[in-house]
Amino acid sequence: MKKSALFPNILFAFFLLLPMLLQAQIIQTNTINNSVDYKKLAKIDDLVNGYIAKKWLTGAVTIVVKDNMLVQYKGYGTGHEKTPMPNDAIFRLASQTKAVVSAGILILYEQGKLLLDEPISDFMPAFKKQNVLDKYNEADTTYTTVPAKRDITFRDLLTHTSGLDYAAIGTPKLAAIYEKNHIPSGLGNIDASLLDKMNALAKLPLAFQPGEKWQYSLGTDLLGCLIEVISKMNLEEFLTVNIFQPLGMKDTYFNVPASKGNRLATLYNEDSAQNIIPWGHTHYGIDADYPVMNKHYFSGGAGLSSTAFDYAIFMQMILNGGVYNGHTILSKRTVEMMTSGQLKPGMFGEDNFGLGFGITSDISAARKPRNAGSITWGGYFGTTYWADPKAHMVCLFMTQHSPNSHGDVEQKFETLVYSSLK
Secondary structure: OHHHHHHHHHHHHHHHHHHHHHOOOOEOOOOOOOOEOHHHHOHHHHHHHHHHHOOOOOEEEEEEEEOOEEEEEEEEEEOHHHOEOOOOOEEEOHHHHHHHHHHHHHHHHHOOOOOOOOEHHHOOHHHOOOEEEEEEEOOOOEEEEEEOOOOOEHHHHHHOOOOOOOOOOOOHHHHHHHHHOOOOOOOOOOOOOHHHHHHHHHOOOEOOOOOOOOOOOOHHHHHHHHHHHHHOOOHHHHHHHHHHHHHOOOOOEOOOOHHHHHHEOOOEEEOOOOOEEEOOOOHHHOOOOHHHOOOOOOOOOOOOEEOHHHHHHHHHHHHOOOEEOOEEOOOHHHHHHHOOOOOOOEEEEEOEEOOOOEEOOHHHHOOOOOOOOOEEEEEOOOEEEEEEOOOOEEEEEEOOEOOOOOOOHHHHHHHHHHHOEO
């Protein structure tokens, strides 16, 4: 009698604990996920290998996590110096760095160190009473300005609505002004001072009034600098202590250790005939070896390198509501804010933008496989990711090839992933 009475209580306790167990970590066993058709999922092999055979791609790593279960994780083609691509190859994340740094500033927000609508000039006075570009002379890059109506806030930086622009890849006017004043894009810097460069950025005009529109920018580099100023830790140390170590992200670095250098995937470019060629050491002023160079300029917008699995851990933490591996990185409510659209309709096209992520809209979801509410972004060197809360799925397609004339392989990968769901 006692045993039979006890059993329902145990069963009830198990179901209460099940969500917590699922949030523990990504399950890597050979357990079958009954919501996935593995024969259809295996078509990813044919897709990627076909692109490699046609010399449209040198190598890639793909990963699919469904319901906290690893259902696909493979390396294809070649990785480091034409050796076979391991699934734990290390990739230059470029702009995939932004979501991690956005989570970092939100950790400080949760600690009561800042408010999202607080002016950043409260912490970096150089950004007080900035000016906005008015008239611009293309011949000599001289310009006139008008006063900004208000100071930039943390929310502006997280949503790319600050009025800042991007060096090298930004709008022609501001890119020219940034180049003239030696403002970096974030990569190719070893010994520069992040604080000095961001304070120099503060002296230059904004592209538009803060909050007026969306413009991809150096805002996340500035957020990284603000993390250093507020926490009194350098960005590498802060992210390691507050995100990488508790999550068990063992292969994510600004400075990749020499002992792991043979896992760094070779970076490729294309010539005028669309032939794949090595990136080299001077292309766009970025040395392909920057991940293994000892540096202290930590670009919050582009500087990290990582594996597909490590980044999947980070995204799974977001899907879990801020919890992973027994650690709470962010509260559930903060994650809800982070993954909710922050912009007025039309500011980001048909989609929206949260606090560090692009967000799939209902309109986009009606036309493409991923569900509305999916969060996504990618990196300049050929990496992309999305996390779909409705399908409870994290997916990444990782290459090191930019520009890529056959980048449609990523969209085909997405189609195959969703076609495999039962």
